[in-house]
Amino acid sequence: MTVLSNLSPGQLGTIHAIHAEQALYQRLNALGFRIGKQITLIRRANFNGPLHVRIGGTDIILREIEAQRIQLQAV
Amino acid sequence: MKRIALLGMPNTGKSTLFNRLSGASARVGNWPGITVDLMSAKVLMGGHIAELIDLPGLYDLHGFSDDEQVVRHFLSHHAVDLVMIVLNSSQIDRQLSLALQIKQLGLPTMLLLNMQDEAKRAGITIDTEAMAGALGFPVQTISAKYGDGCPQALQLAGQVLNNPATITAPQDIAKLLEVDSLIEQTMHDIVQHTVQMPIKFNDETTDQIDRVLLHPWLGLPLFFLAMFLLFQFIFTVGAPLQDGMAWILDTFRTEALEPMLANIPAWLNGLLLDGIYNGIGTVAAFVPIIVLFFLVMSMVEDSGYLSRAAFLMDTLMAKMGLDGRGFVMILMGFGCNVPALMGTRVMRSRPMRLLTMLVIPLSLCSARLQVFLFMIATLFAANQAAFIMFALYMMSFFTIFLTAILFKQQYKSTEPFILELPPYRFPTPRQIWLRGWQEVKHFLNRATKFIVIGVVLVWAMTHYPTDVAPASAATIAGQIGQFFAPVLDPIGIDTQLAIALIFGFVAKEIVVGALAVIYGLQGDALSQQIAMNIDWVQGMSFMLFTLIYTPCLSTIATMKSESKSSVFMWVSIIWSLALAWVISFAFYQSARALGL
Ligand SMILES: Nc1nc2c(ncn2[C@@H]2O[C@H](COP(=O)(O)OP(=O)(O)OP(=O)(O)O)[C@@H](O)[C@H]2O)c(=O)[nH]1
Numbered sequence: 062m063t064v065l066s067n068l069s070p071g072q073l074g075t076i077h078a079i080h081a082e083q084a085l086y087q088r089l090n091a092l093g094f095r096i097g098k099q100i101t102l103i104r105r106a107n108f109n110g111p112l113h114v115r116i117g118g119t120d121i122i123l124r125e126i127e128a129q130r131i132q133l134q135a136v
Numbered sequence: 137m138k139r140i141a142l143l144g145m146p147n148t149g150k151s152t153l154f155n156r157l158s159g160a161s162a163r164v165g166n167w168p169g170i171t172v173d174l175m176s177a178k179v180l181m182g183g184h185i186a187e188l189i190d191l192p193g194l195y196d197l198h199g200f201s202d203d204e205q206v207v208r209h210f211l212s213h214h215a216v217d218l219v220m221i222v223l224n225s226s227q228i229d230r231q232l233s234l235a236l237q238i239k240q241l242g243l244p245t246m247l248l249l250n251m252q253d254e255a256k257r258a259g260i261t262i263d264t265e266a267m268a269g270a271l272g273f274p275v276q277t278i279s280a281k282y283g284d285g286c287p288q289a290l291q292l293a294g295q296v297l298n299n300p301a302t303i304t305a306p307q308d309i310a311k312l313l314e315v316d317s318l319i320e321q322t323m324h325d326i327v328q329h330t331v332q333m334p335i336k337f338n339d340e341t342t343d344q345i346d347r348v349l350l351h352p353w354l355g356l357p358l359f360f361l362a363m364f365l366l367f368q369f370i371f372t373v374g375a376p377l378q379d380g381m382a383w384i385l386d387t388f389r390t391e392a393l394e395p396m397l398a399n400i401p402a403w404l405n406g407l408l409l410d411g412i413y414n415g416i417g418t419v420a421a422f423v424p425i426i427v428l429f430f431l432v433m434s435m436v437e438d439s440g441y442l443s444r445a446a447f448l449m450d451t452l453m454a455k456m457g458l459d460g461r462g463f464v465m466i467l468m469g470f471g472c473n474v475p476a477l478m479g480t481r482v483m484r485s486r487p488m489r490l491l492t493m494l495v496i497p498l499s500l501c502s503a504r505l506q507v508f509l510f511m512i513a514t515l516f517a518a519n520q521a522a523f524i525m526f527a528l529y530m531m532s533f534f535t536i537f538l539t540a541i542l543f544k545q546q547y548k549s550t551e552p553f554i555l556e557l558p559p560y561r562f563p564t565p566r567q568i569w570l571r572g573w574q575e576v577k578h579f580l581n582r583a584t585k586f587i588v589i590g591v592v593l594v595w596a597m598t599h600y601p602t603d604v605a606p607a608s609a610a611t612i613a614g615q616i617g618q619f620f621a622p623v624l625d626p627i628g629i630d631t632q633l634a635i636a637l638i639f640g641f642v643a644k645e646i647v648v649g650a651l652a653v654i655y656g657l658q659g660d661a662l663s664q665q666i667a668m669n670i671d672w673v674q675g676m677s678f679m680l681f682t683l684i685y686t687p688c689l690s691t692i693a694t695m696k697s698e699s700k701s702s703v704f705m706w707v708s709i710i711w712s713l714a715l716a717w718v719i720s721f722a723f724y725q726s727a728r729a730l731g732l
Pocket residue numbers: 144145146147148149150151152153163164165166167168169170171172191192193194250251252253254278279280281282438561563
C-alpha cells in the first residue's frame with residue numbers, strides 16, 4: 062500500500078482509496094480516478110512540481126498534495 | 137422554437153460541432169475551458185428552425201465552478217427539447233458518467249461520440265447499437281473537426297425532435313441537479329459490453345513530443361525559446377505587411393480622398409482627413425500584424441501546448457499564490473485581456489480567481505502591442521527594436537509577479553490544481569482562417585465603436601477654440617494637459633502624450649490614432665514629428681505607463697461583472713495606475729540622473 066505521490070516515473074498502481082472532500086472527489090472521479098483503475102506515473106516536474114499521470118486514455122497533471130490523497134495498491 | 141443544448145465534458149469538441157452545424161464561429165481551442173459562456177445560433181433540423189446552444193464543458197452535473205454554474209443555471213431556467221451529449225470517444229471509459237447523469241434528467245437526449253478519427257487511429261471500437269440499447273437513446277459516432285457523421289447526427293436529431301416527447305420542466309431539473317446518484321456500476325457494465333480498447337493506445341507522437349517539451353531541465357528553456365521564435369516570426373513576416381498596408385492607406389488618401397474632398401469646407405476636410413482618416417488609418421496599418429499574431433495564437437491554443445505550459449510553470453506560480461492555469465490565462469491575455477479574465481471561471485476558489493484577475497490586466501495585450509510597435513519604430517533604431525520589445529514583455533511578467541506576490545496574502549486559497557493534458561492537435565486551415573477573420577471583425581467592431589468616437593473627440597479638443605493654433609496650450613486638450621502636468625512632468629510625459637494616455641483609458645487602439653490626430657500627421661511625417669518632440673527616455677516612460685495602467689474600458693467592465701464587486705474593480709484600477717506611475721517615475725528619473 063502506498064500513495065500516488067510515492068511512485069517513480071514509469072511505475073503503476075491500482076487506485077485503492079481517494080481521500081478528498083466531496084467537490085474534489087467528484088472532479089477526480091470525472092477525470093477517471095475511480096477505485097480499481099490502473100494509474101501510471103509518467104513524469105514529475107522538478108522542485109516538487111506537478112505530477113503527470115495516465116489513467117486509461119486520459120493524461121492528467123496534479124500537484125503532489127492532491128497525489129498524496131490517492132492511495133494505491135502496487136501492481 | 138425548439139431549443140437544443142450541447143452538453144459534455146470540457147474539450148470534447150462541443151464548440152467545433154456547434155460551428156460545423158450552425159456556421160457560427162465560436163472559439164475553439166485544445167484547452168479545457170475555452171468556452172465559459174453561452175452562445176446560440178439558429179440551425180435547420182428535421183424541418184424545424186431550432187436554436188442550438190453551445191455551453192461550457194462540465195465534469196459532472198454537481199460541479200460548482202462558475203463555468204459549470206452557467207450550465208446548471210441554463211438547464212434549470214430554460215426548457216430544452218433536445219440534449220446533444222458530446223464526448224471524446226477515446227475517453228469514453230470515464231466520460232460516459234456524464235451521459236448517465238444527464239440521462240437521469242429525463243430530457244430527450246442523444247449521444248455523439250466525437251473525435252472518431254482519433255479513436256479509430258488508436259484502435260478503439262464502439263458498438264453504437266448496443267450502447268444505444270443500453271442507454272435508451274440514439275448514439276452516433278462523429279468527427280466534428282472533419283465532418284464525418286455530422287449529416288447523420290443532424291438527421292437523428294431531427295427524428296428525436298419530431299417525436300413528441302415529455303420534457304422535464306426546468307424547475308424539476310433544478311431539483312434533479314441536486315440528487316447524487318450511483319452510476320459507477322452501470323457505466324462499468326456498458327463500457328465492458330460495448331467498447332473495445334487496446335491495452336495501450338495513447339498517442340505515440342504526443343508521448344514523443346512530450347518527452348522533449350516536458351523534459352525536467354529542457355522544458356522551460358524550450359518554452360521561452362518557442363515564445364521568442366514565434367514573436368520573431370510574427371514581426372519578421374508582419375513588418376513588410378504593415379509597410380504595405382501603410383502605403384495603401386497613404387496612397388488612397390492622396391490619390392482618391394484628397395481630390396474627392398477638395399471642395400468641402402476646410403474644417404470638415406480637416407475633421408475627415410486629419411481627424412478620422414489619419415486616426416483610423418494609423419491604427420489600421422497594424423491590422424495585418426495583429427491578425428498574424430492571432431493566427432499564431434490560435435495555432436498555439438489549438439496545439440495543446442497551453443496545458444504543457446501550465447505543467448511547466450505551476451511550481452513557480454504556486455510561489456506567487458497562483459497556479460499553472462493562471463499562467464495560461466496570462467498567456468491568453470497577450471491576445472486580449474477580456475477573454476482571459478472570463479477564462480478564470482474554471483477556478484473554483486474565489487480568492488485564487490480574484491488574484492488571477494488582478495494580474496491579467498498587466499499582460500501585454502495586442503492593443504498595447506500596437507502602441508509599442510509604433511513608438512519603437514518611431515524612437516529606436518531597427519536593430520534595437522527586438523530588444524526593447526523583449527524588455528517590455530519581461531516588464532509585463534515582472535509587474536504580474538510583483539502584483540501577485542504583494543497581494544497573495546489577501547487572496548489566500550487552497551484550490552487544488554488538476555488539469556487534463558490533451559494530445560497534441562493541429563488546427564485545420566478552416567479553423568485558422570475562421571479565427572483570423574473573427575479577429576478582423578473584432579477589430580473593425582472596436583474601430584467603429586471606440587476609435588471613431590475617440591478620434592473625433594480628440595480632434596475636437598485639439599481644435600477648439602478655433603482661433604488658436606491646433607493642439608497648442610490654449611486649446612481644450614492643451615488645458616487638460618496642463619492640468620495633469622504636475623503628475624505627468626516628473627515621468628517625462630508632455631501634453632500631447634498626456635491626451636493620448638487619457639484616451640487610452642477607453643481603449644489602447646485609440647492611443648496611436650490620437651497621436652496622429654494631435655499632430656495632424658500620418659505615417660513617416662508623424663514619426664518624424666514625434667521623434668523631434670520627445671527623446672527615447674520619455675518614449676520609454678510613456679510605453680511603461682501604457683503597459684501597466686488599465687488596458688481598456690471593456691477590461692474594467694469585465695473585471696466588475698466577473699468579480700461582481702465594484703470594490704475589486706477600483707482596487708485593480710487604482711493599483712495599476714499607482715504602479716504605472718511609480719515604475720515610470722523610477723525609470724525616468726534614474727535615466728535622467730544617469731545623464732541619459
Ligand atoms: N481530432 C479531432 N479533434 C477534434 C474533433 N473535434 C474537436 N476537436 C479538437 O478538440 C479541441 C477542443 O475542441 P472544442 O470545440 O474547443 O471543445 P469544447 O468541447 O467546446 O471545449 P470547452 O469549450 O473547453 O468545453 C480542439 O483542438 C478541436 O480542434 C474531432 O472530431 N477530431
